[in-house]
Amino acid sequence: MTAWALAARGGDPEAVEHFVRALHRDVQRYVAHLCADPQAVDDLAQDTFLRALGSLHRFEGRSSARAWLLSIARRAVIDSFRYAAARPRLADVPDWQLAVENAQPRDLPGFDDGVVLLDLLESLPDERREAFVLTQLVGLPYAEAAAAGDCPIGTVRSRVARARATLIELLTDQTEPGDQDQLAALAAA
CATH class of the missing domain: 1.10.1740.10 (RNA polymerase sigma factor, region 2, helix turn helix motif)
Structure with missing residues (x-):
């Protein structure tokens, strides 16, 4: 590119x-x-x-x-x-x-999950959300995310780790007890 x-x-x-x-x-x-x-x-x-x-x-x-x-x-x-x-x-x-x-839009496959994901991402602080989106959703390497976000690579790594922890905590609070195994599998991915 x-x-x-x-x-x-x-x-x-x-x-x-x-x-x-x-x-x-x-x-x-x-x-x-x-x-x-x-x-x-x-x-x-x-x-x-x-x-x-x-x-x-x-x-x-x-x-x-x-x-x-x-x-x-x-x-x-x-x-x-x-x-x-x-x-x-x-x-x-x-x-x-x-x-x-x-x-x-309504009644689209995956639409409700997308709305839930956006709500969860919205609950993150701006810097953590940006780092998470760049690395986990856009797929940028941490170095490129650091350049795009105008911060050190270690800061991006820290923000992503904290964003993951917050998202897992929020998902744990919202899921049924039987869904905990699926959540753990998603968190490990």
């Missing part, structure tokens, strides 16, 4: 296409876990790639292209939060919360 980024930096349109295709899903998953608005994920991923392609001439390959791109994604999400905070949107419906709930 880094080779494609460097080739794209040199003006190779095929390398640009490979670079975007190879990292698009990772960017979308990372952005989805950073922002709370599922409808904004595609826009934020597109914004990430626009920013990256616009500054590709400055990419020198000192870090992996994935870590570089995910750090851009992180800044895109932060900028979107700042923009939204400065310009709140008005809803032209009597009960905007009901309208949002009705717009959410």
